[in-house]
Amino acid sequence: MKKLFISTILFSSFGLTAQITNNGLITDRPDQTESPNAVAKGIIQIESGLLFERSEIAAGFSQHRNVYPTNLFRIGLANRLELRVVNEIVTYKTINNSNQEQIGKVSGTENLQIGFKYQITKDDAKIVVGAMAHAIVPTGSEGISSERYGIFSRVNLSYDLSENKNLSANLGYNNYDLDFNEEGLVRYAEGNFTYTLVYGVGLSDRVGLYVEAFGDYVEFEDWESNLDAGMTYLISDNIQLDYSYGWGVNRIMNYHSVGISIRLPK
16 A cells, blocks of 8 residues: 555656647646756746546555646746746545445645756757756645655756657656654655656647656566657647646556646746
């Protein structure tokens, strides 16, 4: 059960991340790969969406997770440095698959995430490199929060194959089972290694498509592998819509997500 909780929280964080580039607007949704690019100094970018996920949590039982909304706030603090705040409102339902009876439900807020992204190389580098980390604070609702601290960290890479084709990847470490006592930091779990690899294509100045593989080495014991695909549509230079669908490769899981990203003018 403990591994299941960690995996669920890990996936909820991934639900926010992505990279599709259209006419200068670079977002961290809808796919799972965080872009290496930080928003410019003085810019505020809001990336929000709805997520509907179903996964098997035990033999004969599934969990439905609805997020309304996922919110990522990105604020440019300095050249190639951004502040990041993640906030989500969520409902979990436990379903008996044999008769589709709901046997549990809880709603509220997930734990707050606060972090930074630093773009290591410039935008015109052959390979754009960034690094980011979030601290997870146990502020979530009762029954949803683990009541422990956590860390979510990644190295982000992006390479332009051509003018309209891009290959990006993330490697990271996450641990959602940390706490503090009189001796300092306590780690109650080993944490998880995570990876993503995404191929994106710009069909036009407004439309982008992607396919992606992503997964976790949970507690450095078991691999969980997944795939997803999606699209973005640029309404204007500062507003983008998106849709994505994901599914498990070696586990029973699928999700739909729709969203909008807005870059506020200075």
